[in-house]
Amino acid sequence: xxEEKNDRLESSNGDVSRRQFLKGLxxxxxxxxxxxTATETETEAHPAPEPASASAVQRLRGKVRVRxxxxxxxxxxxxxxxxxxxxxxxDHLDLTGxxxxxxxxxxxxxxxxxxxxxxxxxxxxAVDAQGKKITxxxxxxxxxxxxxxxxxxxxxxxxxxxxCTPGFVVSCTALxxxxxxxxxxxxxxxxxxNVCRCGTYPHIFEAALAxxxxxxxx
Amino acid sequence: xxxxxKPSENSVLGKPTPRLDGPDKATGRAKYxxxxxxxGLLHGMILRSPHAHAEIxxxxxxxxxxxxxxxxxxxxxxxxxxMRFQGQEIGAVAAETIERAEDAIRAIKVRYxxxxxxxxESVAMKPGAPxxxxxxxTNLSEPNRTERGNVTAGFAAAKTISEGSYGCEVRTHLPLExxxxxxxxxxxxxxxxxxSTQGVFSxxxxxxxxxxxxxxxxVTVITEVMGGGFGSKFGAGYEGVICARLAKxxxxxxxxxxxxxxxQLAVGNERSGHMKxxxxxxxxxxxxxxxxxxxGSGGIAGAGVPFPYIYPVENVKVEQRSVYxxxxxxxxxxxxxxxxxxxxxxxxxxxxxxxxxxxxxxxxLKNDPTPMRQKQWREGARLIGWERRNPRPGQGPLAGNxxxxxxxxxxxxxxxxxxxxxxxxxxxxxxxGTVLVEIGVQDIGTGTRTYCGMIAAEELGIxxxxxxxxxxxxxxxxxxxxxxxxxxxxxxxxxxxxxxxAKKSLLEQVAPQMGVSPxxxxxxxxxxxxxxxxxxxxxxxxxxxRLGMEGAVGNGTWARELQQSGVAGAxxxxxxxxxxxxxxxxxxxxxxxxxxxxLNPLTFKSQINGGVIMGIGMALFEDRHMxxxxxxxxxxxxxxxxxxxxxxxxxxxxxxxxxxxxTGVTGIGEPPVIPTAAAIRNAVLNATGxxxxxxxxxxxxxxxxxxxxxxxG
Numbered sequence: 001x002x003e004e005k006n007d008r009l010e011s012s013n014g015d016v017s018r019r020q021f022l023k024g025l026x027x028x029x030x031x032x033x034x035x036x037t038a039t040e041t042e043t044e045a046h047p048a049p050e051p052a053s054a055s056a057v058q059r060l061r062g063k064v065r066v067r068x069x070x071x072x073x074x075x076x077x078x079x080x081x082x083x084x085x086x087x088x089x090x091d092h093l094d095l096t097g098x099x100x101x102x103x104x105x106x107x108x109x110x111x112x113x114x115x116x117x118x119x120x121x122x123x124x125x126a127v128d129a130q131g132k133k134i135t136x137x138x139x140x141x142x143x144x145x146x147x148x149x150x151x152x153x154x155x156x157x158x159x160x161x162x163x164c165t166p167g168f169v170v171s172c173t174a175l176x177x178x179x180x181x182x183x184x185x186x187x188x189x190x191x192x193x194n195v196c197r198c199g200t201y202p203h204i205f206e207a208a209l210a211x212x213x214x215x216x217x218x
Numbered sequence: 219x220x221x222x223x224k225p226s227e228n229s230v231l232g233k234p235t236p237r238l239d240g241p242d243k244a245t246g247r248a249k250y251x252x253x254x255x256x257x258g259l260l261h262g263m264i265l266r267s268p269h270a271h272a273e274i275x276x277x278x279x280x281x282x283x284x285x286x287x288x289x290x291x292x293x294x295x296x297x298x299x300x301m302r303f304q305g306q307e308i309g310a311v312a313a314e315t316i317e318r319a320e321d322a323i324r325a326i327k328v329r330y331x332x333x334x335x336x337x338x339e340s341v342a343m344k345p346g347a348p349x350x351x352x353x354x355x356t357n358l359s360e361p362n363r364t365e366r367g368n369v370t371a372g373f374a375a376a377k378t379i380s381e382g383s384y385g386c387e388v389r390t391h392l393p394l395e396x397x398x399x400x401x402x403x404x405x406x407x408x409x410x411x412x413x414s415t416q417g418v419f420s421x422x423x424x425x426x427x428x429x430x431x432x433x434x435x436x437v438t439v440i441t442e443v444m445g446g447g448f449g450s451k452f453g454a455g456y457e458g459v460i461c462a463r464l465a466k467x468x469x470x471x472x473x474x475x476x477x478x479x480x481x482q483l484a485v486g487n488e489r490s491g492h493m494k495x496x497x498x499x500x501x502x503x504x505x506x507x508x509x510x511x512x513x514g515s516g517g518i519a520g521a522g523v524p525f526p527y528i529y530p531v532e533n534v535k536v537e538q539r540s541v542y543x544x545x546x547x548x549x550x551x552x553x554x555x556x557x558x559x560x561x562x563x564x565x566x567x568x569x570x571x572x573x574x575x576x577x578x579x580x581x582x583l584k585n586d587p588t589p590m591r592q593k594q595w596r597e598g599a600r601l602i603g604w605e606r607r608n609p610r611p612g613q614g615p616l617a618g619n620x621x622x623x624x625x626x627x628x629x630x631x632x633x634x635x636x637x638x639x640x641x642x643x644x645x646x647x648x649x650x651g652t653v654l655v656e657i658g659v660q661d662i663g664t665g666t667r668t669y670c671g672m673i674a675a676e677e678l679g680i681x682x683x684x685x686x687x688x689x690x691x692x693x694x695x696x697x698x699x700x701x702x703x704x705x706x707x708x709x710x711x712x713x714x715x716x717x718x719x720a721k722k723s724l725l726e727q728v729a730p731q732m733g734v735s736p737x738x739x740x741x742x743x744x745x746x747x748x749x750x751x752x753x754x755x756x757x758x759x760x761x762x763x764r765l766g767m768e769g770a771v772g773n774g775t776w777a778r779e780l781q782q783s784g785v786a787g788a789x790x791x792x793x794x795x796x797x798x799x800x801x802x803x804x805x806x807x808x809x810x811x812x813x814x815x816x817l818n819p820l821t822f823k824s825q826i827n828g829g830v831i832m833g834i835g836m837a838l839f840e841d842r843h844m845x846x847x848x849x850x851x852x853x854x855x856x857x858x859x860x861x862x863x864x865x866x867x868x869x870x871x872x873x874x875x876x877x878x879x880x881t882g883v884t885g886i887g888e889p890p891v892i893p894t895a896a897a898i899r900n901a902v903l904n905a906t907g908x909x910x911x912x913x914x915x916x917x918x919x920x921x922x923x924x925x926x927x928x929x930x931g
Contacts, residue, residue: 162239
């Protein structure tokens with residue numbers, strides 16, 4: 001079990017480690033065993049086959065234990081069938097990089113990669129995310145070893161308050177994975193599902209184009 | 219005491235510098251109030267009135283209290299209470315998950331006696347309209363008058379008199395991180411609160427006061443990073459206080475962050491402003507008189523704008539009134555009142571210039587006494603290519619005869635941006651050669667943390683990576699609330715003085731060992747060396763190793779001479795208007811902004827861009843739609859309350875305008891948002907001949923104005 005350093009900014013969060021928090025929830029990375037406080041029905045949710053057939057429909061109620069592949073690790077969480085992937089990441093697995101802003105698919109701040117495609121995690125249920133490869137902004141790089149996109153965001157000041165930043169980083173990463181040489185227009189389109197209120201767009205464009213150039217080795 | 223060095227002498231300050239917290243933000247590690255997870259954390263949610271105007275008949279929370287996972291229910295309203303806007307608070311719950319908190323809110327039964335409401339200015343102003351405030355006869359406040367000179371004589375001296383009506387709608391702040399806090403009690407009267415705020419100390423004092431905690435320092439407020447405020451996030455608010463109360467009642471930490479729906483209704487907006495004006499100019503284009511009546515609404519709160527704006531007018535009669543309505547109260551804004559005042563003033567000026575047959579830029583140059591802005595007007599005109607402007611509205615080679623018509627427009631900004639006293643900074647030079655800057659002030663996304671580090675690095679002649687800046691905590695020295703663009707001018711001087719004091723202590727401690735007088739020592743280039751005998755030199759790190767256990771510590775407070783107030787700005791817009799659909803596309807914005815001594819040109823530029831983009835939102839999209847039939851907001855979300863996105867971005871020419879006479883730092887978070895909307899409106903007029911006099915400039919308004927223009931011929 002790896003321990004994320006989530007108190008880099010200062011010691012203010014220092015008395016609360018991610019490990020402690022996850023322990024309290026009875027969830028976390030696959031090693032977690034039994035749930036101490038389960039008083040309600042617990043269902044095991046299975047990944048839905050694709051495409052879903054009528055006979056494969058599973059009725060879920062109470063709480064369900066979901067198994068998710070996040071940033072290359074198997075993780076489990078005890079959630080409700082209605083719990084979104086976003087709330088699961090943030091409230092159950094302490095992966096708070098994806099932000100909750102509109103919670104209805106109109107801002108892009110909760111964008112994660114699901115099987116390498118950018119997806120609004122507020123618009124996907126955790127039970128539906130099982131069996132898929134999920135990558136959050138935390139999985140793209142660390143403050144010590146940032147991805148080229150993350151590095152370019154910092155260098156070009158493509159962030160101000162920073163609340164939209166994870167979503168933009170994920171969208172730009174998805175773009176550069178399929179288009180090594182994007183135009184300014186390509187970057188604008190790839191990020192058209194993300195919004196920023198501080199007004200960082202021009203610097204985001206610069207950062208995405210610079211990252212593409214760097215990744216091409218140009 | 220020394221001032222700021224000249225830009226050419228700096229090695230850290232004045233250089234484009236990426237943010238210290240950039241890596242944490244870009245990798246999702248930065249922890250906002252919304253991201254704080256604690257063992258046993260509960261999730262809070264607030265119950266709000268769905269009605270614009272109603273009396274509560276009864277509240278029954280018994281079902282909610284019994285629901286599984288619900289740990290606390292607090293009802294603050296009572297039967298007989300009057301609800302005066304959709305979104306007014308009634309009570310709150312805390313539950314194990316956010317989903318269950320939402321269930322519990324739905325399970326609270328409130329019976330309302332629904333009362334007649336007014337949510338449009340025009341309806342609220344009608345005689346006999348339901349009155350919003352208890353002791354008033356009408357919804358119109360007493361007038362606030364500005365009168366000087368002799369208006370009658372002024373108009374008599376005018377060669378041209380222009381009359382018009384102009385207006386701006388209500389906008390919402392829409393910070394991406396909603397208002398809210400995470401609260402944990404560390405004892406019966408000891409509270410830790412992670413807040414999304416522009417003022418950690420104002421939140422602390424409000425919490426201590428509301429919860430009866432003494433001393434106030436028993437409340438610790440922490441804001442390492444926060445997701446935007448734009449004037450709406452100074453206090454703890456209902457959400458902060460109720461969260462602390464829920465945490466106490468449940469005996470567990472609680473996170474309470476508003477949903478987007480609540481955010482749009484209840485925690486602030488920018489007031490509307492609607493004006494009727496007569497304005498006159500003499501043959502030279504000098505304004506001789508103005509007479510205006512203005513009304514605006516801040517919902518249940520008041521309204522008002524600074525007017526006349528920017529351009530001094532000798533003979534003035536302005537009458538302003540607030541219109542009260544059953545909508546959420548307004549709060550401060552990014553340049554509160556100024557964006558509205560700018561729109562009203564610059565539109566009126568533009569139309570006056572056209573009527574007088576004078577180049578609108580020429581008219582501004584004639585009436586604008588600010589030397590800095592005179593330079594900015596001329597430089598901006600050069601950068602946008604003002605000579606390409608259509609000589610008459612809608613007619614010229616730039617406009618052309620096709621479906622897409624191009625035009626140019628401009629507008630101006632004014633702001634203070636000076637600082638104030640109170641800030642207390644401590645700089646500690648450690649024995650390992652690292653440096654810690656500590657000051658309680660929060661960084662609302664402007665780059666405060668970064669320049670705090672840069673100032674210490676510059677002063678001590680060391681690289682920025684050796685410096686850590688610890689900010690955003692009320693147990694550190696006082697820092698001002700981030701409003702009025704005062705943060706930098708209040709904070710930076712204290713940091714500089716603290717760094718100087720720490721340096722003095724370092725030099726005094728190492729001077730005897732180096733066999734020189736402290737006055738002879740200097741810190742630069744990572745070294746401590748003698749000015750008179752360069753052979754006597756040690757690395758900064760070696761010097762630090764010679765310090766005592768306590769290192770070298772310096773404290774600093776605000777220094778008036780290190781800051782200054784008063785900035786100017788000018789902006790030019792080029793737009794393309796689709797005359798078939800009424801769609802406006804902004805092609806280019808030239809924004810010139812001076813700002814005293816510029817600490818970090820990279821974040822300075824980000825502030826200019828950010829202001830302009832918010833200005834584009836005001837110009838084209840942002841409008842809080844209220845439904846007069848239901849009393850409810852039609853767009854309390856982000857799909858129908860639109861802000862500019864990537865596809866709406868023009869080309870930016872953002873120019874940090876050097877001020878060679880600057881001796882002090884100045885904040886510029888606000889001025890760049892002020893003139894954008896007016897510049898765009900005037901460009902639309904130049905492109906098409908359509909007078910769109912109300913922002914936002916929607917396609918419907920453009921088409922209407924085009925039709926009006928055709929009718930006039």
